[in-house]
Amino acid sequence: MGPGRTSxxxxxxxxxxxxSGxxxxxxxxxxxxxxHCTAVADGSxxxxxxxAVAFTLVPGRAGRWEAADLRPA
Structure with a gap:
């Protein structure tokens, strides 16, 4: 099992x-x-x-977990 997406x-x-983004x-x-740069929540x-950021983890390419929904903390 990988890390939980919702946490x-x-x-x-x-x-x-x-x-490279x-x-x-x-x-x-x-x-x-x-x-990836598309994970920055404000669209910039x-x-x-x-x-400092808060983020979630999501399954990415090649079966590895990636940070998503990055927001300044």
């Missing part, structure tokens, strides 16, 4: 590349979760590294 997690954006969030437990498709 919100807290963390911070560890890295984000505007060119790919980033990574680190949650409070230290787990790292990839995300960009977010600064170091931004």
């Amino acid at each position: 919100r997690r807290s963390g911070a954006v560890a890295a984000f590349d505007d060119g 790919l980033g990574e969030v680190v949650d409070e437990a230290g787990d790292r979760w990839p995300f 498709r960009t977010i600064a590294a170091g931004t």
Whole structure:
């Protein structure tokens, strides 16, 4: 079983590349979760590294979990 989609997690954006639209969030437990720019909830498709966020986890491509619905915390 993977992590539950409905549970919100807290963390911070560890890295984000505007060119590729790919980033990574680190949650409070230290787990790292990839995300795509379309996961930024405000529709801006960009977010600064170091931004504190709340997010959910969803099944992504290739069977791995990804961060989604990223919102500033």
